[in-house]
Amino acid sequence: MKTRIVLLLFTAFASAEECIIGQAIADIQCSGTMNSVRYNVSAEECSKHRDCCILDGECVARRRPNPGCWDIDEKGNPFQVISQSDCNQQEYSDRCCFRNGTCEACNAIEEEDVEGMTEELYYNGTSTIRASYSAWTASLHWLISYVPSPPPECLPPVPFPSNCQPRRNEYFVLEPPVDVPYCLRIPCKANGNEKFETSQRACSMQPGCYFDVALFELRHAFGQSLLPDVPVCHLAIRNEVFQNNAKTVVAEYGSWNPYLTNCLLTMIDDDIRKGETGCELLTNLDALYVTPKMAGWKTINSYECALIGGCWWRGRGCFYPPDFSRVRVKEPQREATIPRNENIYGIPRCQVFDPSSSLNILKSYHKCLSSGCTVDSSVTNRYYNDLYYLGMSMTSENHWKYWDDVERGHVGAYNIQAVLGEYGYGELPPTTTIPPLPTTTLDPFDSIFPLPPSVDDGEEGLNPFGASWFHLYPQPQVDNSDCGPAFKQDGGRPCEPSRIDVGKTSRYSKPCPYIPILVPRFRKLSGKFDGCCDVDLCYLPKKEIPEARTRPSHYYTEWSMYSKCSATCGLGEQKRYRRCISGDRSKCTENLVHVKPCFTRCSSWTPWSRYTPCSKSCNPGGIQTRSRECLSSEGYCAGSGKETRVCNKQKSCRG
Known part of the structure; x- marks a missing residue:
């Protein structure tokens, strides 16, 4: 009578031929597999099978202890479920059972007979070789x-x-x-x-x-x-x-x-x-x-x-090997929906990304997309912010010209290095502190792959690399009191696009899951974790690895900002634009213009009043205010009813 051996997982195998007390299953003969046929292992061959040992001169199956029921705590440390109350909890019901006074693994899984499997594979392999050799000799005789x-x-x-x-x-x-x-x-x-x-x-x-x-x-x-x-x-x-x-x-x-x-x-x-x-x-x-x-x-x-x-x-x-048989066009990054539970660690690096300055970030952004790679959302979320920071090294007048072209989509990462000189870039030292991105090492010794970044969450659990930027189309900063068109004549600059902090909801606040786990009675993971806790800003999605090739790749730029409503009263439309960065426009099949309806309430303002006297008579200056009234039956007018400007900023307080 053939007895099927049910083997429990997660057990270390002893190598001694003689069974120790309580180790053997005396009523079960040790068996192996050859050519899909099971056979009893003799005492002479017993030492070649790790699942067998000698008992009273016979080769019998070795007893496997139940490994128990295990789980992982909040800190990632494994622990064994022991008590009956814990064992019977709903979260363990699918794998833990309380039997004979202990909490054990419910279902013993039939472990494949590795020795029998490899022996059978060896036998089948030699059979294939013999058949191939016979066919070859037949052709030779011919x-x-x-x-x-x-x-x-x-x-x-x-x-x-x-x-x-x-x-x-x-x-x-x-x-x-x-x-x-x-x-x-x-x-x-x-x-x-x-x-x-x-x-x-x-x-x-x-x-x-x-x-x-x-x-x-x-x-x-x-x-x-x-x-x-x-x-x-x-x-x-x-x-x-x-x-x-x-x-x-x-x-x-x-x-x-x-x-x-x-x-x-x-x-x-x-x-x-x-x-x-x-x-x-x-x-x-x-x-x-x-x-x-x-x-x-x-x-x-x-x-x-x-x-x-x-x-x-x-x-x-x-x-990856070059292949010019097919040109790929990347979809716009800004429109992508990014799941909050997406794992951002260990994604294959595709290009070196330099986050050292806004200019280098934009250049790396263009290089990444034009290579057919994917840019991390922490970069696309702040795309317009990095364009804005470059304007801080221009005069106020040039900053306005530059920003107007950015809003229209005439300036972007695709041409930023070529056009910056037209706006007097570098005439002034930058005065804005640029928030950092997830860092990558650019040391020559480590020029291709960086060391794993720090996993310290920083203050209040936020991502220390600044990756908590949330993607929105740029809007003026509401707390900036000296920017915007109202201050243009007085040397004011365009308002910086808004930045919204998503805090602990950011996908970057989660720890790296690729950590070696050592659990008693379990086999040790033998593979390696090189680079698995890196965060790369220019990467290749894992699903693209099997078909990955180096080839020319074109991409769509970020959408420009919406134009003003075409109607000053009633229903109109707003447009935004994007470009396809490609030497072959036939590859660009997506829309380059997006139109949405808009509505402007029919109303009017009274003329502006005179500015009030300056609140301060000398440096550092004061504020003047003027106002106007809304003439509308609905009590609403587009725009603001109050404007302010800086005054006496340059007037010395001496004498």
């Missing part, structure tokens, strides 16, 4: 039948996988040849397959895919919120040469076998190191005014870059 004594150079080479001789302890069967950081891992299949996320066998049968057993076990105990968006079955080998050869094997023999992985990697090693199709164009991109997209992570080497489908540029790092 050749010899026509050419009795062909010269050696005319003989066909031994093809893959006929030339493979895998060992039982072959490399890269269960562990990948490249350790991709958790936050940069992508699912084995783009369309998703739940079976791959729960079965190591199913995952291993996919070329280049690997199953993270430790993550699977922790997810079962603590839920899917552990390392969010990280697939258990991830695609590690993405190189197109490897994948194309593997697809040929699948097409011919029906499935892939991980025992062929190392053999294939060795056979095509030279082709892999050459890089993907298009890598030879990488060094010529500067002449085409195309900036390559970054790929990989901080410590990646040339071979790892090739395995994930990248191009290695000596001295500069890993980049």
Whole structure:
């Protein structure tokens, strides 16, 4: 009678052959799997199976203790649920049961027999090799039948996988040849397959895919919120040469076998190191005014870059291969809806972003979008603020001309460096303190990927990098008493666009979720977390990684501000504009003008009164006020009924 062994997860395996007291399940014979057939393990072979031990001269199954029920507290520390009252709480009902006086894991999951699985895969792999070799020898006999004594150079080479001789302890069967950081891992299949996320066998049968057993076990105990968006079955080998050869094997023999992985990697090693199709164009991109997209992570080497489908540029790092067959047009950033629960940590960096000044922020913004990358919302939220800060280094008169062109959309990040000289930029030192952005390191030693930023929330829990900016179209600052058209004649400047603090509701106030977790009785996560707590301002969404390429990319600018209502009385319309930054306008298919209705109440004002006497007779000056009355049956007139101006500001108080 065959007995099915139910194995509990999260257990360390002892290596001794002899069972210790209470360790064995005496009535269950230890078994293995060969070619989908289970067999009893003999006493001589018992030591080769970690799930078995010797008891009274027989090989029996090793007993697995229940790991208990676990959870994570608010500080991220794991703890074991012990008491009956806690165990029976609703939040633990799906995974904890109080039995025999202890709180245990409710459902013991049948753990795959790893030894049996690998043995079966080895057997199937050698069978595939034998079948391939037989087909090759048959073709060779056919050749010899026509050419009795062909010269050696005319003989066909031994093809893959006929030339493979895998060992039982072959490399890269269960562990990948490249350790991709958790936050940069992508699912084995783009369309998703739940079976791959729960079965190591199913995952291993996919070329280049690997199953993270430790993550699977922790997810079962603590839920899917552990390392969010990280697939258990991830695609590690993405190189197109490897994948194309593997697809040929699948097409011919029906499935892939991980025992062929190392053999294939060795056979095509030279082709892999050459890089993907298009890598030879990488060094010529500067002449085409195309900036390559970054790929990989901080410590990646040339071979790892090739395995994930990248191009290695000596001295500069890993980049996605160029592809000029399709031009991409980025959607406007400002219109994007950003979920408050969106994870902003560990998103792949796409371009170096320089946040050291407003001018560099705008230049990096243009570089990022024109490369086909995505700009972080903390940058787009303050787009007009950075344009405004540049005007503070101009005279008041030039600031007004400059800001009028900004409002009309004639000046933006796309042309800011070229036109600043027309407005006398730099004639005055800046007087405005510029709020910082999430910082990135620009040290030459760390020129591609920064060190993780500080996670200190700063005062009142706000983001210390200034990323609490909330996106709104610019409106005048209501607390600024000496800006705007009323003060233009007296040297006043345009009013700075508003900034709204969203405080703790900001998505930047949440801690980084990519932190190694050590829990007693659980396997240790063996992967790495390089760069997973970085916040990059120019990034590539993870969903775009499988198809990522370096190519010319055009984008739509931010919308300009709305024009004044076309009607001075009654119903009219307001317009705003944007541009498509592209050398080929045929690629721009979205609307460049947006119209909305507006209504101006029919009313009028009396003439302005005279200004009141100055409130102060000398420096630092005082305020004069004048007023007017609204002539309307509804009691409403567009505009303000009072204006103020500065007076006697330059008059000395001496004598």
